[in-house]
Amino acid sequence: MTTVIKNGYLFVGGQIMQADLLVKDGLIAAIGTSLTGDSVINAEDKLVSPGLVDVHVHYRDPGQTEKENVQTGSLAAAHGGFTTVCAMPNVVPVPNTPELMTKMVRNNDQNGLVHILQYGPITIDEDTDEIPDYAQLKKAGCVALSNDGKGVQNARTMYLAMQKAQENNLIIAEHAQDDALFNHGVINEGQKAKKLHLAPITELAETTQIARDLLLAQKTGVHYHVCHVSTATSVELIRIAKSRGINVTCEVAPHHLLLEEENITGDDAKFKMNPPLRTKRDQAALIAGLLDGTIDMIATDHAPHTAADKQGGFAKAAFGIVGSETVFSELYTKFVKTGIFTLSQLLTWLTIAPAESFGLKKAGKIAIGQPADIVIFNLGKKITINTADFKSKGRNTPVKGDTVYGQTVLTMVDGKVVFQIEENK
Template sequence: MSTVIKNGQLFIGDQIESGDLLIEKGKIVAIGQSLTGDNEIDAGGKLVSPGLVDVHVHYRDPGQTNKENVQTGSKAAAHGGFTTVGAMPNVTPVPNTPELMSEMVKNNQEHGVVHIMQYGPITTDEIGDKIPDYHGLKEAGCFALSNDGKGVQSAQTMYLAMQQAKKNNLVIAEHAQDDSLFNLGVINEGKKAEEFGMRPVTELAETTQIARDLLLAQKTGVRYHICHVSTEKSVALVRLAKKAGINVTCEVAPHHLLIADYDIPANDGNYKMNPPLRSKADQQALIEGLLDGTIDMIATDHAPHTQEDKAGGFAKAAFGITGSETVFSELYTYFVKIGVFSLTQLLKWLTAKPAEAFGLSQAGRIALGQPADIAIFDLNSCHKIAEADYLSKGANTPFTGDEVYGQTSMTIVDGKVVYQKEGN
């Protein structure tokens, strides 16, 4: 049984060209013109991209499956055009041991509709100074390490963790946050914090820890990745580090590109995330950081919460917003359509770049012999982002109601359709 995707605008390598894709046994077996197969998918006028890759999602499974689980989270990913994701380990219990890691990997495989790569923790339970058995975690299927949601407070602990990660050839993905500087803040330091009369978060909470960890990464030679950089100074530090030959990559979250603290319209928990929305100057520096290659990729930090968790304004609401289902159409509409990013740039930041940085050789590109992981997008018609369309359990995003282009028509994983827009 073969499937052919006909007449698409294919994103291959660095280019977009018209053509067909032939899929057999879950793999791409031919790329060309006038191909035929047992099944036909008409992609006339549509963009045919490698399935998107998101190295930063939260599936709350196990522990808080009222917010999300592997099935709903991965369905949301497929709805957004993603075929490979990296799931953070801030679940209950944290996968500290090979046994717990194996259980998570098994659950991801059994209930996920996309490929789910599982992070393990840098320190046991994402707190304190105890470093888990990285070798055992890796043997059990752990693909990288992160304490996301929390920073590693002790420099000595991070130093030892990096040495162990280097030995085991695992990426350290750091949520950079010094708690003493973060000081229980809820909103970026600046005019909005003053206007709302709320406890501010200084950018130093992020930047000082990045500076520290870049030096530790230089010393240890570990593959160091920074999650959701959000400030102008963070970008400047990474730029300097790359020039110095430090083995560092970093990601930016779509919300930090799309909005700044200035745009927060009211005391609304759907604008609360960590790191917080920063200043307009920071937002601009993040855009420039992507364009000059300092920032390697875009990752959503998809963080579903219940309505109750997000109620009560900034002071009370949980940190985090959903992202899987809105990222491509938002960035396509607000950056590509107005000429800030080219379409191929945006696609690379969401496909090949994250796959390369994390050594995911089976993801992020359309090529002969690769798994048939494909996303088909409709760039021409406009639609309104509606809560009723979300497949995530979470609807906590400020982007509901936006009118955007670039809706997902279909997502295919290993040759199997895992998302299809109704009426398609």
């Protein structure tokens, strides 16, 4: 059985070209013109991209499945055009052992609609100084290490973790947060915190840990990846580290590109996230960091919560927002249609860059022999972000009601259609 995707604009090798794409036995079999197949998908006037790659999602499975599970999270990913994601280990129980890791990997494979790769924890239960057996976790399917949601507080613990990660060729993906400086804050330290009388979060909670960890990474040689950078100082620290040959990559979350603290309309927890929305200066530095290559990729930090979790304003609500289903259309509309980014740049940050940085050889590109992980976007389609259309269990987003362009028409994983928009929508 073969399928040909005809008349589309393909993103291939960092460039956009008009061509047909032939899919056979779950793989990309040919790229060219006038291709034929047993079935045809007409992509005329549409963008045909490699499936997007997200190295930072939270699927809450097991233990918190009232918020999300592998099936709903992966369907949300497919709805947003993602075909490969990396799931964080802050679940219950944390996959500290090879047995628990094996169980999670099996659940990801059996119930996921997209490729779900699994993080293991840097430390046991993410809040101790005990380091799990990285070799056994990797053997069980662990793709990288993170305590996301919590920073590693003890410098010696992080140093030992980096040494062991380097020995096992595993990435350390750090949520940089010094708890003593974070000090139970709920919003960025700035004018909004003062106006709303809310506990502030100093940027030092992020930047001092990044500075520490970059020196440890330099000493150990480990691949150190910084999750969701959010400040101008963080960007500059990473820029300097890269210039000195330190093995560091980093990501920025879409909400830190789209929003800054002045967009917060009041004591509304839909704007509560960690790291928090920063200043306009920080936002500008993040955009500049992407454009000059300091920031390697965009990752959603998709963090679904129940409606109850997000009640009580900034002081009481949980941190986090969902992002899988809105990232491409939001960023395309705000940055590509306005000429700040090119379409090829945006696609690179969402496909090629994360795949290459994390060594995902079967993701992020359209090439003959590659898995047919494909997404088709209708760039001319204007839509309104409506949480009722979400496939995620989470509805916690500050972009509800936005008018955007770039609707996901179809998502294919290993040659199988896992999401397709209804024609009348």
